[in-house]
Amino acid sequence: MRTRAIIARAAxxxxxxxxxxxxxxxGAHSAPLAATSARSAPPVATNARRGPGAMLGGLAAALLCLxxxxxxxxxxxxxHEATMAVITLREIAPGRFIxxxxxxxxxxxxxxxxxxxxxxxxxxxxxxGSGLTGRVSFxxxxxxxxxxxxxxxxxxxxMEVYTVSAANPSVxxxxxxxxxxxxxxxxxxxYVNLGxxxxxxxxxxxxxxxxxxxLVKGGWKLVKTITAFTVxxxxxxxxxxxxxxxxxxxxxxxxxxxSIVFVGVEIVKLQRGQVGLTARxxxxxxxxxxxxxxxxxxxALTALGIPQATLPIALLFFNVGVEIGQLxxxxxxxxxxxxxxxxxxxxxxxxxxxPAYVIGSxxxxxxxxxx
Amino acid sequence: MKKWLRLVTAAxxxxxxxxxxHAHLVDTRLGDFYSGALHPLTDLQQVLPWIALAVLAAFxxxxxxxxxxxxxxxxxxxxxxxxxxxxxxxxGPVLGLVLVAVTGLAVAAAARLPLGxxxxxAVVMGLLHGAQNGAAMVATTDRVLxxxxxxxxxxxxxxxxxxxxxxxxxxxxxxxxxxxxxGSWVAAVGIMVLGLNLARPIAG
Numbered sequence: 001m002r003t004r005a006i007i008a009r010a011a012x013x014x015x016x017x018x019x020x021x022x023x024x025x026x027g028a029h030s031a032p033l034a035a036t037s038a039r040s041a042p043p044v045a046t047n048a049r050r051g052p053g054a055m056l057g058g059l060a061a062a063l064l065c066l067x068x069x070x071x072x073x074x075x076x077x078x079x080h081e082a083t084m085a086v087i088t089l090r091e092i093a094p095g096r097f098i099x100x101x102x103x104x105x106x107x108x109x110x111x112x113x114x115x116x117x118x119x120x121x122x123x124x125x126x127x128x129g130s131g132l133t134g135r136v137s138f139x140x141x142x143x144x145x146x147x148x149x150x151x152x153x154x155x156x157x158x159m160e161v162y163t164v165s166a167a168n169p170s171v172x173x174x175x176x177x178x179x180x181x182x183x184x185x186x187x188x189x190x191y192v193n194l195g196x197x198x199x200x201x202x203x204x205x206x207x208x209x210x211x212x213x214x215l216v217k218g219g220w221k222l223v224k225t226i227t228a229f230t231v232x233x234x235x236x237x238x239x240x241x242x243x244x245x246x247x248x249x250x251x252x253x254x255x256x257x258x259s260i261v262f263v264g265v266e267i268v269k270l271q272r273g274q275v276g277l278t279a280r281x282x283x284x285x286x287x288x289x290x291x292x293x294x295x296x297x298x299x300a301l302t303a304l305g306i307p308q309a310t311l312p313i314a315l316l317f318f319n320v321g322v323e324i325g326q327l328x329x330x331x332x333x334x335x336x337x338x339x340x341x342x343x344x345x346x347x348x349x350x351x352x353x354x355p356a357y358v359i360g361s362x363x364x365x366x367x368x369x370x371x
Numbered sequence: 372m373k374k375w376l377r378l379v380t381a382a383x384x385x386x387x388x389x390x391x392x393h394a395h396l397v398d399t400r401l402g403d404f405y406s407g408a409l410h411p412l413t414d415l416q417q418v419l420p421w422i423a424l425a426v427l428a429a430f431x432x433x434x435x436x437x438x439x440x441x442x443x444x445x446x447x448x449x450x451x452x453x454x455x456x457x458x459x460x461x462x463g464p465v466l467g468l469v470l471v472a473v474t475g476l477a478v479a480a481a482a483r484l485p486l487g488x489x490x491x492x493a494v495v496m497g498l499l500h501g502a503q504n505g506a507a508m509v510a511t512t513d514r515v516l517x518x519x520x521x522x523x524x525x526x527x528x529x530x531x532x533x534x535x536x537x538x539x540x541x542x543x544x545x546x547x548x549x550x551x552x553x554g555s556w557v558a559a560v561g562i563m564v565l566g567l568n569l570a571r572p573i574a575g
Contacts, residue, residue, distance in 0.1 A: 201402055336527065339534025345437035 085148040091155045097125040110140040137170035191314045195321020211263030228283040232290020240298035241315050257367035259289045264360025403513040407520025417500050423474035423557045425532030439493045444526035446494045450501020451518040459506045472561030478554025
């Protein structure tokens, strides 16, 4: 699973508040560090009761903390001053902007990279009828600059703010498409592709779907099970994208890995002739785990920092992309199973459980990595 | 009809010739696994003999054909691994064209081959194409992902083609003839491009 960001309202969180949170005033560090120093006092007192050597060690530790408390804020403050850059784009005509560094970068090699249909000849940015929509990033980010922000002041409507960081190297600029078909097409293309990318690169989601196919053995039952999984992940994807639910990334990813282990165990049970939970209630299990996997999908979407106005549309197209990718995967697996049957290339009875063990082992490894 | 046949043959020959000369890394934007998977598919000189091999295997019956589903992807992976250490032999492009011609001719003749010969052709083809694809990796390529993708697509194509050919052959009497006609086209293309190559050798 390649997700990185916590489920959060990226549209809001990825903007100035996040930037401010990352760059407090120079003096702001003093309080926590002073508190650290203060917290180190009790061990000194405890050591005093143990003997002079221990007391001396404790005193040295306290002194070290004091020195750190004095030194660290200064260096940290310098680091923050060197990492911020803000460029403001003011729309002067439909699709035409004038850009200006309102907070210039330390290293002037830092340059914004706009979507391919936009032409950037500083200070002018011309994006045409589609407007500033598509992927925006910065060249030169990560060396001396770690965060850069683009503020877009449209002729109408509220200001849009996109924050790009070394950890989140690109954002998706978008505007409410209204009745403009070209913008709708751009948005559809961008987010459908993103959804396809996400599912095809999300090996853990695919492995879970593979497990479901293995368990349910084709037919209408499989169609209904995959549909239940789809409904489940669509609901939680929407809920997480709108910020109604939020789960920290690590436990979420660990739980997704665990869901694959569960499917592996269910396959082994089935092959031993036992009727497991999934074999008995395939739709319910697929729906429940779909809810879990949907939260994982949402991290890919929220990490992009999508503006609030286009969030529902982005969500819709992203979900369509995920479904296209998932359907392509299911069809490929079913076609391969059919081809294996035609060629009578089936696993011997003694090896029938091997794939289940492989799926379970890989997922267990992921689980251990993610907890 | 003959005119169409000539046109199609010429078009396929043209499509085959330049790809043999250039190593190309496909950027799918989906990472190196999918780059590895897509790489062989962009080269007709690889996909065409894979399909011919699958059809040839289908002519041997399902009991024999199923072995190439196991052997071919493994040979492909082995060829990819070998390419990490050993440079591509200079006779590689010629051998590739010979394999196109040989598999095409065998399909056209609906040849009944001993299992060892069939698997031998699969191993040689897998090793060669694995090495050719592996050689296309650049320094920044994730080798494990790329080779996994290449092996996966080799398995996918050979399995689907073999299964489809076996199912196709189960029908009416004209079906083997149709597949044999297809094999003769592959053979014609292979021989033609091989002749061109011998007259004016393909670089690299």
